[in-house]
Amino acid sequence: xxxxxxxxxxxxxxxxxxxxxxxxxxxxxxxxxxxxxxxxxxxxxxxxxxxxxxxxxxxxxxxxxxxxxxxxxxxxxxxxxxxxxxxxxxxxxxxxxxxxxxxxxxxxxxxxxxxxxxxxxxxxxxxxxxxxxxxxxxxxxxxxxxxxxxx
Amino acid sequence: xxxxxxxxxxxxxxxxxxxxxxxxxxxxxxxxxxxxxxxxxxxxxxxxxxxxxxxxxxxxxxxxxxxxxxxxxxxxxxxxxxxxxxxxxxxxxxxxxxxxxxxxxxxxxxxxxxxx
Numbered sequence: 001x002x003x004x005x006x007x008x009x010x011x012x013x014x015x016x017x018x019x020x021x022x023x024x025x026x027x028x029x030x031x032x033x034x035x036x037x038x039x040x041x042x043x044x045x046x047x048x049x050x051x052x053x054x055x056x057x058x059x060x061x062x063x064x065x066x067x068x069x070x071x072x073x074x075x076x077x078x079x080x081x082x083x084x085x086x087x088x089x090x091x092x093x094x095x096x097x098x099x100x101x102x103x104x105x106x107x108x109x110x111x112x113x114x115x116x117x118x119x120x121x122x123x124x125x126x127x128x129x130x131x132x133x134x135x136x137x138x139x140x141x142x143x144x145x146x147x148x149x150x151x
Numbered sequence: 152x153x154x155x156x157x158x159x160x161x162x163x164x165x166x167x168x169x170x171x172x173x174x175x176x177x178x179x180x181x182x183x184x185x186x187x188x189x190x191x192x193x194x195x196x197x198x199x200x201x202x203x204x205x206x207x208x209x210x211x212x213x214x215x216x217x218x219x220x221x222x223x224x225x226x227x228x229x230x231x232x233x234x235x236x237x238x239x240x241x242x243x244x245x246x247x248x249x250x251x252x253x254x255x256x257x258x259x260x261x262x263x264x265x266x267x
Contacts, residue, residue: 024179029258031180032187033251034243036200041242043201044210045234048217052226057218 186265196257203250212245213238 051057091097102117110127187193204210220237221229 025259025262026255028180028183028262029255032183032193032196032258033254036193036197036254037243037246038239039197040201040204041213041239042235044213044242045217045231045238048214048221048234049229049231052217052221052229055226057221 183262183265187261192261196254199257200250200254203253204246207247207250209242209245209247209250213242216241 104117105114106117107113108115108120108123108127110124113123113127115123184193187196216238217234220234224233
């Protein structure tokens with residue numbers, strides 16, 4: 001038994017004493033790698049903190065703003081009090097309201113009269129139609145074509 | 152009376168800083184650290200590590216983690232400490248094996264070259 005113990009002791013002693021520097025080197029190398037890595041991590045964290053504090057990450061704020069606005073829009077759409085009956089006072093995506101009848105006044109480019117924009121379409125029907133009728137009256141030979149045009 | 156006054160003045164001498172250093176043996180790591188820094192190798196190694204981690208997208212991964220954390224916590228509520236604690240465990244685990252191997256190899260050859 002004692003011989004066995006002595007044998008083990010000698011083997012252990014030999015193992016420890018002749019441990020190649022490799023093991024030691026590996027441990028030290030590992031230590032320094034860890035130090036370098038921690039240093040790089042610190043740099044990255046510092047950089048990200050700076051970006052966050054200075055608001056340089058535009059996507060961050062833009063996303064937040066979009067999320068907020070879309071939540072607002074969804075709430076408005078889901079809101080039953082916002083029916084089509086109130087369409088006069090509904091706000092569009094640019095924040096503008098539009099009256100049911102367009103009230104701007106401008107000059108018709110055909111006849112030169114002052115027309116209210118909301119009445120422009122029916123005016124044009126008559127205005128351009130009269131012009132065509134005049135043309136039809138002028139060219140008697142093309143009555144067939146005129147008849148097809150005139151409805 | 153005199154004795155008590157003298158007693159109040161008596162103080163143990165301030166420990167001499169130089170004496171302390173001489174008593175303590177610098178550790179192996181401290182010696183190597185000094186050699187690394189003085190030779191400029193430490194800076195080169197750090198640059199190499201940074202470059203490799205950039206190339207493999209590790210840095211982008213870490214920045215993305217920081218960004219989502221910042222979004223949740225609020226831009227102005229985040230400290231550097233928060234971010235360090237956030238990315239240290241993940242950062243250490245995410246280093247690709249070849250990158251780690253390359254750096255370790257460089258360090259080991261430095262150790263050999265300084266004949267330690």
